[in-house]
Amino acid sequence: MTRQLRFIKLDVFTSTPFVGNPLAIVHVPSTVDLSQTEKQLIAREFNLSETVFHHEQDAPGTSPVVIDIFTTTEELPFAGHPTVGSGFFLLSRAPPDQETVTLRTKAGDIPVVRGSGGPSHVRLQVPIDFKVHAPLAIPSVKQLQPQLADADYAHGRSGAEACASVVKGMTFLLVALTSEDALARVQPYPTRLRIPDARARLGAWGVGFAGIYMFHERADGVVRVRMFDGPLEDPATGSAASTLGGWLALRRGPGVHAFDLQQGIEMGRRSDIRVVVTVGKGKDTDELEVEKIELEGAAVQVMEGTVNI
DSSP states (O other), X not given: OOOEEEEEEEEESOSSTTSSEEEEEEEEOTTOOOOHHHHHHHHHHHTSSOEEEEEOOSSTTOSOEEEEEEOSSOEESOOHHHHHHHHHHHHHTSOTTOOEEEEEETTEEEEEEXXXXXXXXXXXXXXXXXXXXXXXXXXXXHHTOTTXXXXXXXXXXXXXXXXXXXXXXXXEEEEEBSOHHHHHTOOOOSSOOOOTTHHHHHGGGGSSEEEEEEEEEOTTSOEEEEEEETTEEESOOHHHHHHHHHHHHHHHOSEEEEEXXXXXXXXXXXXXXXXXXXXXXXXXXXXXXXXXXXXEEEEEEEEEEEEEO
8 A cells, every 4th residue: 555745855054945955854644654664765765864754743733743863874863954954844834923842853852943043044952962082093084085185184184183972873073174275175985984993982972873074164253064974975964063063162161152154065055054052060070061052044945745655
């Protein structure tokens, strides 16, 4: 028996159609039992960086709303542009006086509110289990960039780079570059990042996804970024932006720190991402810790249709 599921497609971290990061949201009625295998096949068919499965409720408008996030190969506990896109979609169809909706993800519940940048903007509180790891020197990361010279890296071709996780299962190697020109010369990788001895080096955070996030801090404060998962370059990566924002904020010290990031420019899909990080001192120690991360961006719907199962 063939089943039909409705879907919409958004562009996220933009209010302009056909730029930003594409996202498919597949609506799963409460009467439909969709298996993990079926979800993975649908996500692979869309062939986007992520696809969201929105589990519809018997009583529309109630929270939390359960969503599952899939790449073409695996399920993720959290990702930024799927949650921003899902929050936008739900609030765009909510009554005008409804200011918030809660998304239930594998990483936890995520409150989403209408953003200050206009009707297409939303802001969400990222679920965090933030951890800064010891810097990593993985030779292949730089050996596989023949167009970059020693001077293009803030820490040189042999230097170690920062590594951090926003939650368990989402880790990024944060590679600092010295110019936008160097960022433009970065090439995709032939294979996905594998952190040697990940469990021993990163503990519980060393299981799951690991990506390479190249960045350059411009003099005007804007952070230009690119994210690679092997041969895939992502137009916008909210989880990586949150990770980098947390790491940068810890270097600035206690307080509330805002970061504006631009990604996807080299792909012709400019994405504008805003991250606001609250840093404080731990309850039982004087060490700084990330207390809260907020992620803000816009979204716009570009198409809709049905999926036959």
